[in-house]
Amino acid sequence: MRQAPSKRYKVTVRYVGSRYHGWQIQPKHLTVQQVIAETVSRLAGQPVSIIGASRTDSGVHAMGQVAHFDFPHRPSVPQIQKALNALLPWDIQILSLRPVSPTFHAQKDAIRKRYVYRIFNGMNLSPFDYERVLQIRHPLDVEAMQRAAAALRGTHDFTSFAAATTTVKSKTRTLFDSRLVRRGRYLTYHVEADGFLHHMIRNIVGTLIEIGLGKRRPEAVQPLIDAKNRDLAGPTAGPEGLYLMQIWY
């Protein structure tokens, strides 16, 4: 029997991140990458590696994570997607699956990503939002936060907002969108960029919250960017409000 060449597939994945220690495989902790890799391997009958576009942190959610893998056989696309979803746990779902060029790389080829960060500003966070929305009980000055969010748009060196441990060469990124939308007691921060540094969005949100609490002024954002010093920005906001929404190639 002739062995057909393996085929590369691009998958779009939606997951509730609460039960997982993030995307990236690590010893001793359950991760999304591990669960998907094990499921695809089980279907393939041999070990298959999965490469994801974004290493979402522990507790972070995804509506549109993208990954690729090489599958050894050539079953039909709906067949693999259906089989994977039947085998995956309830909190991980393959939204779409399609064959791509063998040179496609989910992480390296990504040109733009969109995230949202959800905040509930009030006393009674719904149990239905538990581990899915960040709760801030103290009233926030939303307009100040909106001005600060807008000031982050454009191309900047985001050193002040990157995890201190970040080792990438360039910390310059372009934010195409940076916008806080209020709907009742819910605030959603929309952010879109050509890439993000580790903890960047959660550090931005932590800073926006301090502005909303009146601990900082919205005008302080530009000097904060200019300072290129992580120690000066706000704390890292919790993972539960963060959703990876979409990735462009």
Added chain:
Amino acid sequence: MRQAPSKRYKVTVRYVGSRYHGWQIQPKHLTVQQVIAETVSRLAGQPVSIIGASRTDSGVHAMGQVAHFDFPHRPSVPQIQKALNALLPWDIQILSLRPVSPTFHAQKDAIRKRYVYRIFNGMNLSPFDYERVLQIRHPLDVEAMQRAAAALRGTHDFTSFAAATTTVKSKTRTLFDSRLVRRGRYLTYHVEADGFLHHMIRNIVGTLIEIGLGKRRPEAVQPLIDAKNRDLAGPTAGPEGLYLMQIWY
């Protein structure tokens, strides 16, 4: 020290029903009533019983269940509510608490209740909706379901839609609202009545789904009501889509 008379409190409760075997206390299974009674008793320092307005089934959710209990001391209202919410698990929340007349009865005094039933009609139910929305993969004829829902409005004997084990004397109820609303792939059945029989809403929804699937005609609703025979209606729809929304007194 003088012992102040106990005071009756009315509480409004929101809960994610997935982990619980319904409202009503029962041996061997965890129920919402039990968890609240234990929490209130712990706070009171003595056993306190809780009476709920509706005995929601296993897996059914509530945005506005109402209950009453007699508390032996007289702490301030915000104090009890805060203490209860601090002690309750993440999936049960006291939305409001207020002193009421010692004759108030959460179950007997209810005059009107509103529920919704949520359906996702499509292939990829979001993991965020797991155990919170009923999924129907096969396309539904929503207009036929809407006509059938409207035909249920008014005062009828709902024997055909009551659990066969229902023992109440009168099975006549008045539906003030019975309406299916579509929003994208989500369907929400809104229903409001002076009371509901056991499984009544889930049996109505099971019947509406059969109409949506073309297994019954919407015109068959009136003869079904007239038949007063549980065997003729559709199956009981799953509990995951049902939400107790509001109770009037």
